[in-house]
Amino acid sequence: DVKVTQSSRYLVKRTGEKVFLECVQDMDHENMFWYRQDPGLGLRLIYFSYDVKMKEKGDIPEGYSVSREKKERFSLILESASTNQTSMYLCASSLLYGRPDTQYFGPGTRLTVL
Amino acid sequence: AQKVTQAQTEISVVEKEDVTLDCVYETRDTTYYLFWYKQPPSGELVFLIRRNSFDEQNEISGRYSWNFQKSTSSFNFTITASQVVDSAVYFCALSHSGTYKYIFGTGTRLKVLA
Numbered sequence: 332d333v334k335v336t337q338s339s340r341y342l343v344k345r346t347g348e349k350v351f352l353e354c355v356q357d358m359d360h361e362n363m364f365w366y367r368q369d370p371g372l373g374l375r376l377i378y379f380s381y382d383v384k385m386k387e388k389g390d391i392p393e394g395y396s397v398s399r400e401k402k403e404r405f406s407l408i409l410e411s412a413s414t415n416q417t418s419m420y421l422c423a424s425s426l427l428y429g430r431p432d433t434q435y436f437g438p439g440t441r442l443t444v445l
Numbered sequence: 446a447q448k449v450t451q452a453q454t455e456i457s458v459v460e461k462e463d464v465t466l467d468c469v470y471e472t473r474d475t476t477y478y479l480f481w482y483k484q485p486p487s488g489e490l491v492f493l494i495r496r497n498s499f500d501e502q503n504e505i506s507g508r509y510s511w512n513f514q515k516s517t518s519s520f521n522f523t524i525t526a527s528q529v530v531d532s533a534v535y536f537c538a539l540s541h542s543g544t545y546k547y548i549f550g551t552g553t554r555l556k557v558l559a
Contacts, residue, residue: 340488362545364545371454371551372551373536373549373550373551373552374536374547374549376546376547379545379546381545419488421488421490423490425545428545430542430543430545431477431478431540431541431542431544431545431546431547432545433480433492433495434492434547435492436482436489436490436491436492437489438487438488438489439488439489441488
């Protein structure tokens, strides 16, 4: 079974802080994703990575950056957290680039920015 | 335009009732993939099914069944004899050949009352 883990289930940060969200997958998947989930808006893609050090912007990349130094690990960075970044953040992975493979999700991190 | 509509925001049923969750999609592509995910209160999206556009056979898995109808661009999900453990948010998603991207619906919250 694919396992995707996220470093924290709940996180509380202050406005202006730098925030790191970590995601690890154990199935040698090429693709990794960061989404945010907000009520009534469904899931929106923030960033996507298809290989080590490779990334593409998703639909809402503003205010975020990402890092993928190892194949199994994908980090989401909020350079200066703001209250409108309070949300649920979901990481996912899928097998091969350029194919609509099944995405497998982690448990999510609920981030609150005060 | 590519779009997924889950018009039912929230549904409440009493245990043992059957319930159908609607998913209507829009796409101009002839090759596409449809997915259903379950998000229980724990937060993790759990993969339920993946269906490609060339396979219109209905699928049954235990109490779950899916009705794919290209003529009406729908991919509806039915739970037979619902149980309290079925309480969750259910997401329908669409993807296309040659891309990694999913287009998610906004989700349907199902509450099964004992």
